[in-house]
Amino acid sequence: MLLEKINGGFVATVPCKLNLYLKVLGKREDGYHELDTIMVAVSLCDRLVMLPNQSGRWNLQVEFTDNRPLTATDYAWDVPSDSRNLVLRSLQAYVETMGVRNAGADLILHKSIPSMAGLGGGSADAAAALVLAHLAWSKDTSIAGIANMARGLGSDINFFLESNSNGYWAARCRGRGEKIEPIPVALPHASFLLIHPPEGCGTAAVFSKYVSNLAHPSGPEDILLGLKTNNLHLVGRGLHNDLEVPAEQVTEWILRARKWIDRYDHHGQAMSGSGSARFCLCKSHVQAETIGAEIQRESSVRAYAVQLWQQPSLEQQLLAIRGGRVLSPS
Numbered sequence: 565m566l567l568e569k570i571n572g573g574f575v576a577t578v579p580c581k582l583n584l585y586l587k588v589l590g591k592r593e594d595g596y597h598e599l600d601t602i603m604v605a606v607s608l609c610d611r612l613v614m615l616p617n618q619s620g621r622w623n624l625q626v627e628f629t630d631n632r633p634l635t636a637t638d639y640a641w642d643v644p645s646d647s648r649n650l651v652l653r654s655l656q657a658y659v660e661t662m663g664v665r666n667a668g669a670d671l672i673l674h675k676s677i678p679s680m681a682g683l684g685g686g687s688a689d690a691a692a693a694l695v696l697a698h699l700a701w702s703k704d705t706s707i708a709g710i711a712n713m714a715r716g717l718g719s720d721i722n723f724f725l726e727s728n729s730n731g732y733w734a735a736r737c738r739g740r741g742e743k744i745e746p747i748p749v750a751l752p753h754a755s756f757l758l759i760h761p762p763e764g765c766g767t768a769a770v771f772s773k774y775v776s777n778l779a780h781p782s783g784p785e786d787i788l789l790g791l792k793t794n795n796l797h798l799v800g801r802g803l804h805n806d807l808e809v810p811a812e813q814v815t816e817w818i819l820r821a822r823k824w825i826d827r828y829d830h831h832g833q834a835m836s837g838s839g840s841a842r843f844c845l846c847k848s849h850v851q852a853e854t855i856g857a858e859i860q861r862e863s864s865v866r867a868y869a870v871q872l873w874q875q876p877s878l879e880q881q882l883l884a885i886r887g888g889r890v891l892s893p894s
Contacts, residue, residue, distance in 0.1 A: 565692055565724060567699070567881045573615035573669075574699050574885075576692035579605040579733070579873040580683040581723060582756065582836045582843055585784040586805045588774060596719070596740040597771060602747070602784050603684075603723055604791075605733035605873035606756060610685060611674040612651065612692040616700040619668035622652050629676040634762030634864045640678035649673075650690035654717055658697040661713055667701060678866065680764020682837025684720040691724035695878060705882040715742045731874045734791065736784070748792045751799070751872055755849040757856050758841060759825070760866040761817035765839035773810030800831025800845045811839040818842070824863065828855050 565578035581603045589598040624645045631641045647653065651673060659667040671693075677685030694710040707725055714721040719741035727735035732749040782804075790798030812818045818835060821842045825833045830851070833844035846852040849869060856867030875881075 565688075565695065565878070566875050567695065567878075567885050569885050570613070573613065574696045575614070576612045576696050577609050578612070578688040578692045578724060580608045580610075580677045580685055580688060581605055581720065582758070583682070583805060584787050584799065584803055584834070586807060586837070587783075588776070588806045590776065592740070597774075599738065599741055600784070601737050601741065602787055603720075603727070603735055603737055604749070605724070605727065606758070606870040607873050608677055608683070608758060608868050608870050610677050610689055610692070612689060612696065613672040613674070614693070614696040614700065615670040617668045617670065618666045620666045621668045622655060622671065623669070624649060624652055624671045624673060626673045626675060629674065630866075634866070638762035639680055639764050640760065640762075640866070641675065643673075643675055643679055645673075650686045650718060650721075651693040654690040654693040654714075654721075655697055657713055657717060658694055658710070659701070662701065662709075664701045667697075669700070678760045678764075678841070680766065681760050681841040682765065682835065682839045683758075683760075683841050684723070684837065687718050687720035688724050690714070690718055690721045694721075694725070695882075699882065699885065703886075705879055705886065707878050707882075725878065728875075728877045731876070733873050733875065736788075747788060749872070750792060750794045751796070752794070753848075754796060754799075754872050755846045755852045756843045756870050757825070757830075757846055757852040758836075758843045758868045758870050759821055759856070759859060760841045760868075761815075761821050762864045763815045763817045763840060765811050765814050765818075767838045769814050770807050770811045770838040773813045774807065775810070796831050796845060796847070803832040803834040803845065805835045805837075807838050808835045811835060815840055821865065824859050825855075830855075 585602040587600045726744040727733045729746040736745045786802030831845040852869035
């Protein structure tokens with residue numbers, strides 16, 4: 565995420581993620597599934613504005629870049645502004661863990677990442693909330709404490725905190741997604757077309773359809789080598805998601821979107837997370853924009869031409885933005 569200081573508060577711009585590879589290793593005793601996944605951050609972003617105060621209350625307002633539902637079953641912008649939102653749950657966890665008294669804030673969440681898409685928008689927003697709270701109520705420029713806190717809040721939050729790889733945000737994630745291993749990336753010109761159909765996928769519903777014998781036999785070696793050596797063909801050849809077949813049983817849009825993208829000459833395509841968003845690795849950014857425009861003209865989908873996300877490390881940004889301003893509620 566990118567951080568900035570504004571009059572009276574702070575802003576975080578945070579990207580979404582794509583799963584280039586996702587393998588389900590089995591179900592754990594805690595009810596979650598053990599995963600092995602490769603994720604990259606791309607340039608479709610939410611923006612969280614935080615104006616901290618000492619009221620002891622959180623006031624969250626959610627705004628949308630495009631709040632137009634595409635169909636009656638499109639819940640892309642069905643984002644709560646109450647305690648169900650991970651932003652507020654993360655802030656509450658932060659102040660309780662850190663012992664901050666009377667902490668409150670006015671918050672505006674500008675949503676561009678659709679919900680129920682497999683893009684990690686809620687987790688990205690939660691990560692932003694933790695970092696902004698750290699800016700407001702701590703002098704610490706390390707993220708170790710909030711990274712540890714994030715592991716108890718959600719599966720993908722740590723990706724947005726710990727995945728720095730020489731400016732790119734990419735990682736191999738294990739466990740339920742919270743064990744992060746940044747991976748080398750050298751893809752300066754990688755562009756993706758990301759499409760989100762007008763029907764989302766509930767994560768629980770998709771996992772309930774998963775059958776282990778559908779597992780992909782090969783591993784992520786092609787993707788890892790392609791990311792490291794700037795070989796788009798290798799990356800595209802390795803794209804895979806074990807959850808794609810069960811997601812097709814949840815909504816017909818998964819297969820429909822795959823057939824649309826299959827008409828074009830690209831490096832490869834896959835579903836992200838538990839769906840319903842799909843993406844393809846394009847041969848240029850112009851191609852991503854062109855395919856997206858054509859698909860949008862003939863169908864009810866959202867289409868985004870995106871590139872790999874780059875940013876300084878969070879520690880560097882915290883140190884640079886600190887400027888001696890720390891709000892300490894009494």
